[in-house]
Amino acid sequence: MNHIQMLYNGKVYQGAVAYEGAELMELSMEKPVPYKGGDAVLCFDFKRRRRMRILRGSGNKLIVAPEESEIFRINAQPEQTNEDLLLDDDMMFESFKLNVFGTISEDFRTLAVRFVDICRLGFGFEIDDFSVKLNHVYDTMIFCDEETIHPKLIVRYVHIMEKTIRYGAEIHKISAKDLNKLRYFIAAKQFAGA
Structure with a gap:
C-alpha cells in the first residue's frame, strides 16, 4: 500500500491507499476521521497532490472520488x-x-x-x-x-x-x-x- 496524507479541515491525517481506480479511491487512515459526506479533502504523497471529495467512511476506512468527477x-x-x-x-x-x-x-x-x-x-x-x-x-x-x-x-x-x-x-x-x-x-x- 502507498502511504498518503490527507488535509481535511486544516488538519493532516496519515494513511495508506488500499485501492485506487480512475473514479474511486479507498483510504485506510491511521486514526478515524470525523467527516461529512461530500466534504472536500486534499490527498497527497511525495509525487502528487489531488483534490477529492468524501463519499463514505467506516471506522478508519474512507472512500473518496476526484473532485472533478461527473x-x-x-x-x-x-x-x-x-x-x-x-x-x-x-x-x-x-x-x-x-x-x-x-x-x-x-x-x-x-x-x-x-x-x-x-x-x-x-x-x-x-x-x-x-x-x-x-x-x-x-x-x-x-x-x-x-x-x-x-x-x-x-x-x-x-x-x-x-x-x-x-x-x-x-x-x-x-x-x-x-x-x-x-x-x-x-x-x-x-x-x-x-
Whole structure:
C-alpha cells in the first residue's frame, strides 16, 4: 500500500491507499476521521497532490472520488425554467447505468418503475404506463442496494420505445444525505463493473 496524507479541515491525517481506480479511491487512515459526506479533502504523497471529495467512511476506512468527477455534478435543479432545458444538441454528458427499481407517487397513486440511468440532467426510467404527466413533480423512492433514497423528480421527457415507455426526469429536490447515498451507490456500481 502507498502511504498518503490527507488535509481535511486544516488538519493532516496519515494513511495508506488500499485501492485506487480512475473514479474511486479507498483510504485506510491511521486514526478515524470525523467527516461529512461530500466534504472536500486534499490527498497527497511525495509525487502528487489531488483534490477529492468524501463519499463514505467506516471506522478508519474512507472512500473518496476526484473532485472533478461527473457524479458531483448530479444535483437538484429546482430553479430551472423550460428555456434552460433547451440545450445544444451537441452537448453530451456522462451517463451512469443504474438498472434499479423504485416507485413514483402522486397523491394516492404509486407506480413501480425501473430507473435505468442517471446523468447531471436527472434520471431516466421506464414503465408501461401512459399516465405519467410531463412537467409534474413526483415523490420517488429508489432502491440503492439495502438503502432507499427519496428525491422529488419533475418529468420532462417521454419517448415511446418498442416494448416500454422511457421517461426523463430532472431532480427537483433531494436531501444531502440521500444525494451522498446516491453518489456512493453510483461510484460503487462503476467500481463493480455493473
